[in-house]
Amino acid sequence: MAYCAFGAGIEGIVVENSTGKLIARARVILEGTGSTSGNATAFSSSSGQFAFRSLSAGTYLLRAERAGFAVTRYGQRRWNAPGTPIVLDAETQHIVQLRLHKLGAVTGEIGDENQLGLPGVTVHAYRAASKLTLAGSGITDDRGIYRISNLEPGKYLIRSTARLLEDQQGLLPTFFGQTASAVEAHPVIVQLEQDTIGVNIQPLPGRLASLRGTVASPVPVSIFLYGDTGVLRTQVPPGGEFHFEHLAPGPYSLLAQAGDRSAPLSSFQKIWIGGESQRVTVEMAPSPRLILRCENRNGNPLQHKAVSVFLRRRDLRDPTPDRAVCGDVLPLTPGTWEVAASAPPDIYVSGVRGARISPFAHEFDMVSGRNTEVVILFSSDPGSLRGTVSTRDGAPAIGAPVYFNPVDSDLRSRLGGLRTTRTDASGKFWLNGFPPGRYEVLSTFAPVDSESEDWKPGRGKLVTLGEGGDVTAEIVLEDLE
Numbered sequence: 001m002a003y004c005a006f007g008a009g010i011e012g013i014v015v016e017n018s019t020g021k022l023i024a025r026a027r028v029i030l031e032g033t034g035s036t037s038g039n040a041t042a043f044s045s046s047s048g049q050f051a052f053r054s055l056s057a058g059t060y061l062l063r064a065e066r067a068g069f070a071v072t073r074y075g076q077r078r079w080n081a082p083g084t085p086i087v088l089d090a091e092t093q094h095i096v097q098l099r100l101h102k103l104g105a106v107t108g109e110i111g112d113e114n115q116l117g118l119p120g121v122t123v124h125a126y127r128a129a130s131k132l133t134l135a136g137s138g139i140t141d142d143r144g145i146y147r148i149s150n151l152e153p154g155k156y157l158i159r160s161t162a163r164l165l166e167d168q169q170g171l172l173p174t175f176f177g178q179t180a181s182a183v184e185a186h187p188v189i190v191q192l193e194q195d196t197i198g199v200n201i202q203p204l205p206g207r208l209a210s211l212r213g214t215v216a217s218p219v220p221v222s223i224f225l226y227g228d229t230g231v232l233r234t235q236v237p238p239g240g241e242f243h244f245e246h247l248a249p250g251p252y253s254l255l256a257q258a259g260d261r262s263a264p265l266s267s268f269q270k271i272w273i274g275g276e277s278q279r280v281t282v283e284m285a286p287s288p289r290l291i292l293r294c295e296n297r298n299g300n301p302l303q304h305k306a307v308s309v310f311l312r313r314r315d316l317r318d319p320t321p322d323r324a325v326c327g328d329v330l331p332l333t334p335g336t337w338e339v340a341a342s343a344p345p346d347i348y349v350s351g352v353r354g355a356r357i358s359p360f361a362h363e364f365d366m367v368s369g370r371n372t373e374v375v376i377l378f379s380s381d382p383g384s385l386r387g388t389v390s391t392r393d394g395a396p397a398i399g400a401p402v403y404f405n406p407v408d409s410d411l412r413s414r415l416g417g418l419r420t421t422r423t424d425a426s427g428k429f430w431l432n433g434f435p436p437g438r439y440e441v442l443s444t445f446a447p448v449d450s451e452s453e454d455w456k457p458g459r460g461k462l463v464t465l466g467e468g469g470d471v472t473a474e475i476v477l478e479d480l481e
């Protein structure tokens with residue numbers, strides 16, 4: 001953060017929105033934007049106060065966060081919207097109040113056939129989307145009451161987990177709405193500072209199954225069974241057996257790993273478990289290796305240290321990507337992986353060989369005992385976009401978010417989705433390092449989901465970039481409601 005001996009300052013207080021109570025130990029972050037570089041962090045005092053002193057003139061973004069609360073950005077229009085900038089002159093003293101909103105919660109009862117509460121049942125909350133994404137969990141108390149807290153606003157599906165009762169009767173995972181199907185489940189609306197109550201479930205009776213297996217391995221093996229409610233783990237001795245009990249019907253992925261980094265072994269298979277118990281045999285094989293190459297348009301190895309490659313398991317929903325380097329030969333677990341590359345502004349990703357297009361990356365399959373080669377192709381002379389964002393009355397939109405969305409699916413896969421920047425103190429912006437193609441550009445202080453797969457055509461202004469071209473666009477600041 002740029003400081004000067006006297007200069008400008010930002011100070012304020014952090015309070016709870018609904019009660020006005022002072023919030024101590026909130027983390028307050030100040031970030032320079034545009035030509036104002038650097039950032040600073042402070043924690044609110046016992047009286048909720050914070051201060052940033054001796055700041056240089058410039059444009060700043062301010063936000064506050066604390067566990068259990070939604071992140072609050074100064075000037076934001078909605079809870080998940082970007083903040084508006086604070087513009088400081090050389091001697092400006094800016095005073096603010098940041099109001100933090102408690103995250104929402106869902107509460108209800110899990111009951112048996114006589115509507116008596118069932119204790120010790122785990123209940124999951126999933127984001128209501130095309131793929132189930134776990135957002136939170138809770139466990140019923142002695143009354144059968146559960147509460148899932150720290151949920152962001154939105155739609156959720158609530159589901160109880162499988163349970164074997166004392167009389168050996170099985171209870172299936174059941175969504176709110178008394179169904180085993182996510183498609184037929186009743187979505188639950190969660191809002192800030194509120195408990196959504198009465199989300200009661202009577203789990204459906206059904207037969208639970210078990211999975212047993214034998215592992216052919218001279219060394220100990222770690223077994224992972226992935227289902228849509230999480231992962232089960234066990235350790236198996238050489239040539240030993242494993243078993244998982246009380247499994248609900250549905251699809252599972254079985255991953256086995258053994259050995260050390262110098263000679264890893266693995267196995268992977270997809271399993272459908274119905275109402276009957278199953279037995280499988282796990283055959284260990286040398287873990288597959290990924291041969292990762294980067295080439296320029298002439299087919300020569302790319303020698304560029306600023307290129308970063310990211311790998312992530314797709315089929316096991318692992319949210320944490322692994323970083324790789326061009327030229328690596330990496331042992332990976334078998335299954336489906338995603339690959340994406342980040343390039344410096346003077347080159348761009350022009351294609352990927354050995355992988356297929358997925359929504360925000362390219363994906364490929366790894367099979368035990370086989371090696372897979374993926375080649376990332378790079379070209380020089382990327383395109384760039386520069387322009388100005390104005391308000392509806394023609395004034396420069398200072399610090400306005402600018403979103404740049406690839407229209408074509410291949411472009412989106414190579415770029416990883418939306419790109420974003422902010423305008424400077426004159427309302428100007430510049431985005432560079434892009435492949436040739438069609439894009440839409442939009443500026444708004446309203447929320448825009450950077451991971452959204454459903455950006456509707458026509459949402460922004462259409463621009464076409466050519467190789468090495470520099471396109472100019474004049475944008476009017478918009479609101480998306």
